[in-house]
Amino acid sequence: MVIKAIYSGFKHLFKSRMTVKYPDQKLKMAERFLGRHILDIPTCIHCRACFRICPTKAITMVLLVKNAQQEEIPEKAGNDEKTPKKKKREEVYPQISYKRCIFCGFCVDVCPPNCLTMSHKYELSVYDKENLVYTPEQLSKKPSEEEGRYEIVFTRRGVSHAD
């Protein structure tokens, strides 16, 4: 049994490796890869199209409150004349929960001014799942360009990085 295991390990010394050195080196994603969203706050027209199209209800519309907690606005409260927050309702922005998002890109496709786009960032794991909810301010921050800058090359020994 032990000899069999040693033989198996030895055999792989001469095979091409197909793994990469993640997380020290991160791969450059394909051009059309859909990762974490980026929101351009100044160009959002608060139309809610992204909110309506989302198939998993990952988007909620919230007020933009700098340095404060986001206030969630119910969808049907808006056109009611008795609602005292009518003016605020017009200034809502998408907040995305990555607990629900399936990265389909519908919200990006439907956004009239193209202020919602998707980056190549795929590392979203957290210790507390509440941190998977990204406020408009968080979405407006572009992921670091340092991430995903290595491309795969195929060599005689298998997969490697092009530095």
Ligand code: SF4
């Ligand atoms: S990419 Fe995510 S947030 Fe956008 S529509 Fe699809 S599931 Fe909803």
Ligand code: SF4
């Ligand atoms: S992000 Fe785009 S689709 Fe969503 S509310 Fe703003 S303008 Fe409309």
